[in-house]
Amino acid sequence: MIQKGMSVIVKTVTKITLGFILLYAVYISLNGHTGPGGGFAGGVIVALSFVHIMLVFGKEMALKRLRSYVLRGLTCAGALIFLYAATVKFSGGCVPFGAFLEKSVSCRLFNSEITLPFCEMLIIGAGLFAIFVALVLLSKSDRYDSE
Amino acid sequence: MIEIHLILLFMIAAAIVAVEARDLLSSVVAIGSVGIGLSLAFLILKAPDLAIMQLVVEIMSLVILVRATMRQDLPFSMSGRWVFNTFSTVLFMCVFLGAAYIALKNIPLGGGDFGIASGVYLREAIPATGAKNVVAAITSNYRLMDTLGEVAAIFTAVVGVMAIARRVGRPR
Structure with a gap:
């Protein structure tokens, strides 16, 4: 049932459009402060682009490009940075590194325009793609197919 | 506001198709059309943020349903215990509709x-x-x-x- 990827036409078009899809995801997530969009929608688009790679080139190719521990690391790093940035914003830019970071620098670094949507995009994108990979690898026919 | 009612009717029809269809792929496509209708409804109600989010989440869930979980060997039974199933379904619908009536009545609009x-x-x-x-x-x-x-x-x-x-x- 599962082929090793699709035809040459689909692969070529995917190679061309993949960068634009990722660029659009970043645009959507960073545009959330001035227009419709946000980190969640951008993250889902990132995950969809990797799902696209996986459907077009087969799962070995996609998993060779993006290992499972990379996904886990990206999700965890995004979550930790998001937690830290939210803590900074709750405390008005003082805690926890207030001793050796200026308040204005801290507020500018962990702002809600760029940092929070970007972390949310990382978490949602890597996490949803990890869920997709886990569900695909869990399904029976793929397991028999690959062994 | 005729558009929102049309879209709601379309969503209800697609949901009924999704429940009643014998083919799993038809059900999944009907669920996807329910989600697209919901996205259009958000757009008409002037919530473009929610519309974008609903659209991408719907595509994601559709892809996951089609690629990852839709198999021929899924256990799927239509027979047996239909009295209990019907009774529990009707009971759950009554409870849900009653709670929704109470909750929606108490929302202060405007x-x-x-x-x-x-x-x-x-x-x-x-x-x-x-x-x-x-x-x-x-x-x-x-x-x-x-x-x-x-x-x-x-x-x-x-x-x-x-x-x-x-x-x-x-x-x-």
Whole structure:
């Protein structure tokens, strides 16, 4: 049932459009402060682009490009940075590194325009793609197919 | 407001098709059309943020349903215990509709305490936060704790799925 990827036409078009899809995801997530969009929608688009790679080139190719521990690391790093940035914003830019970071620098670094949507995009994108990979690898026919 | 009623009718029809279809692929496509109708309804009700989010989430869930979970060998039974199933379905529908009636009746529309808060948000959100999108100003400034909880819920879901659905367990 599962082929090793699709035809040459689909692969070529995917190679061309993949960068634009990722660029659009970043645009959507960073545009959330001035227009419709946000980190969640951008993250889902990132995950969809990797799902696209996986459907077009087969799962070995996609998993060779993006290992499972990379996904886990990206999700965890995004979550930790998001937690830290939210803590900074709750405390008005003082805690926890207030001793050796200026308040204005801290507020500018962990702002809600760029940092929070970007972390949310990382978490949602890597996490949803990890869920997709886990569900695909869990399904029976793929397991028999690959062994 | 005739469009919203048309879209609601379309969504109800697609949901009935999704329940009644014998083919799994037809059901999945009908579920997808329900989601697209919901996205259009959000767009008509002037919530483009929600419309974008609903659209991408719907595509994602459709892809996951088609690629990852739709197999021929899924256990699927239509026979047996139909009395209990029908009774529990009707009971659940009654409970759900009753709770929804009570909850929806008590929502103060355009007044009450909620009106005060939304008025303050609409007046002060844009000058106070520098954002041009009031939704983003609220979710990432006034209600950052909500967004943090949402991200924590997503993160927990991801960790849970990856812990349960991994391929080979770690040897003890």
